[in-house]
């Protein structure tokens with residue numbers, strides 16, 4: 140499906156109220172909103188999401204297994220085992236328990252930082268393993284603290300509230316936690332709040348959003364944990380820590396990367412159902428500098444095509460405020476008002492357009508717009524000499540003779556215009572080059588140089604006078 144207004148563009152958003160599909164730029168985006176808004180009715184747009192188009196997670200198991208073997212993850216694992224080795228050495232030789240615990244927590248926290256990074260990166264639809272330097276600025280969001288807080292709360296609840304209720308209650312409690320763990324970790328990663336991750340209502344909506352496949356997710360996650368348990372039981376604890384640490388933490392990191400990659404993929408596959416505007420958030424984070432401009436342009440297209448000219452005008456004037464885009468926006472405004480047969484609007488926009496100091500850079504377009512404008516309103520002409528000079532300079536053909544004459548007739552008001560010499564110079568060039576009338580050109584140049592003998596135009600005017608004179612001398616002999 141393509142955008143209704145930009146038929147070349149793939150549709151990315153959908154408005155249920157208007158029943159219209161929009162492309163990426165055809166929307167209003169505001170930070171701190173869950174989704175972009177419809178330009179026509181202002182309600183939130185739905186992303187033409189991915190959950191029905193992507194491979195479901197249960198068909199991606201081999202990809203999850205390959206994930207730790209990607210370059211970024213491999214480098215991380217190597218580095219991580221290296222750090223584990225050093226910490227193991229220190230703990231072997233300096234058996235001081237506070238130091239030992241602190242170093243262990245550091246080691247855990249590097250791992251936690253990386254696996255959550257894996258989850259979030261994957262959830263955003265990026266299936267490339269993050270590099271280890273992204274992990275070493277680990278834990279910028281305090282994930283270690285949050286994970287520890289989360290388990291601490293679970294233990295405290297278990298110890299003080301559940302244990303007194305008996306063994307069966309404890310078993311149910313543990314089973315529930317184990318079943319909810321994938322949902323808890325996904326919520327924690329995506330929302331970064333311990334309390335929403337532990338909120339039973341939030342956990343339930345998360346499980347419900349995934350639906351029956353959640354059972355599969357739980358099953359796979361359970362199998363991975365078993366694999367990890369097996370790996371760990373094979374690593375003998377009587378080994379010196381310098382050797383046991385890299386093996387234990389390496390295996391742990393490996394299995395957890397697989398697991399968090401899978402969780403991330405689930406968040407990606409179900410982001411719509413889970414209520415995470417992942418693409419949207421991703422869009423705002425990664426958008427290029429000119430994206431807001433593109434959106435304004437697209438927006439004006441929507442309004443024009445819907446016949447909402449005042450909204451379109453509003454958007455274009457907003458665009459015109461950006462100096463880089465003033466000319467483009469004003470040009471659209473002129474055309475828009477010509478199309479809607481609104482002389483006042485067209486004249487206002489055209490006046491602004493031709494007053495623009497950067498007109499010279501778009502002189503060909505300026506002439507085209509001028510011609511459209513006089514087709515619509517024959518009495519129109521720019522009221523400043525600079526714009527007129529730009530236009531005359533572009534008129535390189537005899538057929539423009541009348542136009543040039545019209546543009547070079549100077550009203551009282553323009554007599555003091557500082558750019559008048561440039562207009563006269565352009566006129567002289569037109570007479571000489573387009574009309575082949577060097578006598579006339581010389582007359583203009585003489586007036587110009589006697590009236591305004593000094594200034595930036597002087598050199599060019601004198602050169603042109605030289606050329607015209609030599610042409611005049613040549614002509615009779617030819």
Ligand SMILES: [Zn+2]
Nearest residue numbers: 142145162165
């Ligand atoms: Zn569009």
Ligand SMILES: [Zn+2]
Nearest residue numbers: 154157177180
């Ligand atoms: Zn709508």
